[in-house]
Amino acid sequence: MRNALAIAGKELRGYFASPIGWVICGLFSLIFGWFFYTYLEYFVRNSMQSDMGQGGPMNINLSLIRPLFSNATVIILFVLPSITMRTYSEEKRSGTIELLLTSPVTDWEIIIGKFLGAMGLYCSMLAATMVYMAILFAYGQPEWKPLVAGYLGLVLMGGCFISMGLFISSLTKNQIIAGIATFIAGLMFWVINWLGDNASPTTAAILSYLSITEHFDDFAKGVVDTKHLIFYLSFIAFGLFLTSKSVDTERWKG
Amino acid sequence: MIEVQHLTKRYGPVTAVDDISFRVEQGEILGFLGPNGAGKTTTMRILTGYMPATDGKAIVAGFDVFAKPIDAKARTGYLPETPPLYPDMTVREYLTFVAKLKMPKKTTAADRRARVEAIMKKTFVDDMAARHCGKLSKGYRQRVGLAQALIHDPEVLILDEPTAGLDPKQIIETRDLVRSLKGDHTVVLSTHILPEVAQTCERVVIINKGRVVAVDTPENLTRQLRGSSSLYVQVDVTGGDAHATLRSVPGVTKVDVADRHEGFVGYELHAEQQRDVRRDVARAIVDRGMGLLEMRPMRMSLEDIFLQLTTNEQSAPGEAPTPAGQAAEGGSHA
Numbered sequence: 071m072r073n074a075l076a077i078a079g080k081e082l083r084g085y086f087a088s089p090i091g092w093v094i095c096g097l098f099s100l101i102f103g104w105f106f107y108t109y110l111e112y113f114v115r116n117s118m119q120s121d122m123g124q125g126g127p128m129n130i131n132l133s134l135i136r137p138l139f140s141n142a143t144v145i146i147l148f149v150l151p152s153i154t155m156r157t158y159s160e161e162k163r164s165g166t167i168e169l170l171l172t173s174p175v176t177d178w179e180i181i182i183g184k185f186l187g188a189m190g191l192y193c194s195m196l197a198a199t200m201v202y203m204a205i206l207f208a209y210g211q212p213e214w215k216p217l218v219a220g221y222l223g224l225v226l227m228g229g230c231f232i233s234m235g236l237f238i239s240s241l242t243k244n245q246i247i248a249g250i251a252t253f254i255a256g257l258m259f260w261v262i263n264w265l266g267d268n269a270s271p272t273t274a275a276i277l278s279y280l281s282i283t284e285h286f287d288d289f290a291k292g293v294v295d296t297k298h299l300i301f302y303l304s305f306i307a308f309g310l311f312l313t314s315k316s317v318d319t320e321r322w323k324g
Numbered sequence: 325m326i327e328v329q330h331l332t333k334r335y336g337p338v339t340a341v342d343d344i345s346f347r348v349e350q351g352e353i354l355g356f357l358g359p360n361g362a363g364k365t366t367t368m369r370i371l372t373g374y375m376p377a378t379d380g381k382a383i384v385a386g387f388d389v390f391a392k393p394i395d396a397k398a399r400t401g402y403l404p405e406t407p408p409l410y411p412d413m414t415v416r417e418y419l420t421f422v423a424k425l426k427m428p429k430k431t432t433a434a435d436r437r438a439r440v441e442a443i444m445k446k447t448f449v450d451d452m453a454a455r456h457c458g459k460l461s462k463g464y465r466q467r468v469g470l471a472q473a474l475i476h477d478p479e480v481l482i483l484d485e486p487t488a489g490l491d492p493k494q495i496i497e498t499r500d501l502v503r504s505l506k507g508d509h510t511v512v513l514s515t516h517i518l519p520e521v522a523q524t525c526e527r528v529v530i531i532n533k534g535r536v537v538a539v540d541t542p543e544n545l546t547r548q549l550r551g552s553s554s555l556y557v558q559v560d561v562t563g564g565d566a567h568a569t570l571r572s573v574p575g576v577t578k579v580d581v582a583d584r585h586e587g588f589v590g591y592e593l594h595a596e597q598q599r600d601v602r603r604d605v606a607r608a609i610v611d612r613g614m615g616l617l618e619m620r621p622m623r624m625s626l627e628d629i630f631l632q633l634t635t636n637e638q639s640a641p642g643e644a645p646t647p648a649g650q651a652a653e654g655g656s657h658a
Contacts, residue, residue: 076424080410087412169408169472172372173425174398321375323335 081187223289
């Protein structure tokens, strides 16, 4: 485990030693902030109207935080491939993978280390968005429990994209290919339930179960359902398992 | 310390390493010599646990690299062909990271720091400690790579072309460093620079096309392969049959024309082993009224041996009783 943490630390430092980490965090905050602003403006305008007697009372969790989280999933879909694309590809291209594979470290320690490193960057991205939430708490009374559930959902959903990105990155030396392939794969898992519209009920149920974002809806509402937890955790575990198989195969091929 | 038995590595239809066996004793420096693509790097990668072999066994520091990879790796230092550096890390950060991975887990942070500083001094990179690895010159990269391999004071060191890309002064420093490791560490280094082998290694394994062609000390290899000593003689041939004259000298077994100029010819003489024919050759030529212009012994350098061994194999794969074949057999049983 200490090896995994050493690798996670190296990964995280790697993100912030180069511009990548800062650029990703910055752009993410920018887009998130833009969404936040538009929803906030919409919310303020509507609540003023509801004060004047038009429509019912406004709920900040329901009409601001929830759509904001749903939009965050889109940004994450775009941003996470750029975090994971270099994890293995870059090590393979530059030959540093030789250092890791000849150190007294198991494949799993490397994989867990890389996963935690990417999660670290992702979580710091999410942490930056808490500033916006703090603004809400300063000027309003949102409920904090759905907020925690939403963040938990974002972390888990991001974990799925990261574990998938790690696997795809372990397949190629080229980080651009890894990035694009991860984005496409993520998009597939995102829209897979759209196919269900014209399919039989069973197929539709399966397809919607496979959709990463479908499982997020409950989290955005503030509901933590074990069904979704299990889906996300097993998705992450499966991605990491595939990565370990891919690393092992690569060894044999040489 | 290192024992390799019938190691074979195939990449699909290509056999990169074909049934290699050799041993390296504790504290020894073994040179691994071969043309590009001979299987040096593949063998080293197998020994370091980077990739598994298709067949055969490799024991490093008492541990089978396939069955107990973590134990074997903890006792092995490896410098790959391209030093595995992270460009965004400073030299100190990088070595600290490697120390965390490779040094025993009970090592304290203070010990680790001290070790990183000590190894930077030892490999002459301490003046670049705060520089990013990506901004280092080739020589420094190579030495940081060496520092990385040495950081956990491994019993076995495997160096893939440690002097490649260095300037002459750095080459000498690196060689001295490698030589200073002798005794405490068992070293296997690969190279295609032959004088390097003669200077640093106690034994040489020559491999070609994935097979061991010779295992011996550099001196023995030179001696065995010299076979007959040869002589270069340049003669002013006006007024005599130099070829016949040389042929008639007792002890001379073979006369070849090496080069031909207007009026004089260079010959290459092969004499019986341990027999000095120079006086007789000189007298014979002068006595027949010809002019002796030049005479010098033709020594076989390690280069010639290397070429002979690695090209023999190509032209006559089945023929065993060449000196090379004997050397290989003698070596693998040693």
